[in-house]
Amino acid sequence: MELLQLQYFLAVARLEHMTEAARNLHVTQSSLSKTIQRLEEDLGVPLFDRSGRRLRLNEFGSKFLLRAERALFELEQGKQEISDLSKQEHSTLELAVTTASTLPNILREFRKKRPDIQFHVQMLTTQEMVTLLNRGEVDYCLSSPPLTGENIECQIVFIDPILVAVPKEHRLADRSSISLTELRDERFVGVKKGFGTRDLVDSICQSAGFSPIYVYEGDEPARLSALVEAEIGIAFIPSTARFSREHIKYLQVQNHELVREIALLSHKSRYISQAALEFREVVVEYFESISQ
Template sequence: MELLQLQYFLVVARLEHVTEAARSLHVTQSSLSKTIGRLEEDLGVPLFDRVGRKLRLNEYGNKFLHRAERALFELEQGKQELRDLSSPEQGTLELAVTAASALPHILREFRKKRPHVQFHVQMLATQEMVKLLHQGDVDVCLSSPAVEEEDIECQVVYNDPILVAVPKGHRLAERTSVSLTELKDESFIGVKRGYGTRDLADRICKSVGFEPKYVYEGDEPARLSALVEAEIGIAFIPSTARNSRDQIQYLQVENHELVREIALLWHKRRYISQTALEFREVVADYFKPLT
């Protein structure tokens, strides 16, 4: 049995189509079919039921799939560990975030500590971020909300109050706090559903009898302050995302615990590189004085 056979088998098992699997692997269909055929010969049983170019895992294939995934998973973990040991000063970091307001400060501190590390950051909705974490496509996530899943380790690093941002000149701009019910007729700007702050604010507002009316929904949280300043609407903005714009007033929410949790996430069963461990330390150190 060859490693290539297992790799091809996993792709075919996922796509269940010879043409699509060959295209994904950048090989010819005949080469792919022969490789799967040799694997079945080595095992002594068929792994798929075939209908034209469509394939369906049979009972043998489903049993073998679990073992093959574990074998390749362990080999990949071993490669990462050896790479980490052989080049301790280098390293890479794949990072996914749903809470990005503190990210520039965190990355600056991390860059001071590990100047030669290459990192890549993706801003994602929670569901997509967790999917990539399970797949091993990201090392660490900085998330809001916290996520509770069997294979996910979650460390809450900060409880971040959510404020109401209004433009100067707004009827509430002279206030320092506001009740949620006073906002029911306002126009809101915010991020799309699926982001932690949006989903939390919507849920709390619904609990007091109204749903926010959004005139703008985007996927760039940093843009919200500029839109508030332009008097397009008001916004729920975490305290860590508050800036010093003169034309915005931030109000505390009265009588409700409108607070988001910011958490570090990583996969329990995957190898954690020294780079990822040090990034987690930088994040915890950044939020410690705020807490």
């Protein structure tokens, strides 16, 4: 069994399509197909149920996928550890976020400390983040809500109140606080389901006896303030995502623990480089500074 066979198998297993997998691997489809066939011959069983170019993992393939992912994960961790020990520092930190409002300040502070380190950031839904975490494909995730799992290390770094943003001309703009039930008939702008803050807010509103009515659902949280300012709707916005806009008023929510927990997540078995350790220090220090 060859390493290349495992790498090709993972690509096909995740996409379940031979043509797309070949394109992502930058190999010919015939070469990819032959490699998978040799792997199946080595194992003595088929790993996929086939229908044209579409493939679906069978029972053998599903079991083997778990072992193959673990084997390649450990090899990648060994490569990273050797690189770190030999002082060939990683050039890029892999980061994922479900909450991006604090990220610019955190990255600015980290760049001051380690200007030689680059970073790659992905904005993801909660489920997408879980997938990357379980594969060990990111150094850290900044997530709300916190996530738990067998392989997930979770450190809560901040408790963030969620506010109600209304336009300055809104009927509630002269208030400093409001109860959730008073928002029953309002129109909201928000992010799509699957983002942690949206799911949290929907759940708390339902416990208060109503479901928010959304006139806009997107995947860019930073756009919500502009939509509120344009009087498209009101929004639930975490305090760390609040913008100093002249035409928006932020109201506190009465009688409800409408807060989100922000957590720093990592894979328990992923090798943590010195740069990644320093990034964690920057994150913790940043949230300590805004908590004071």
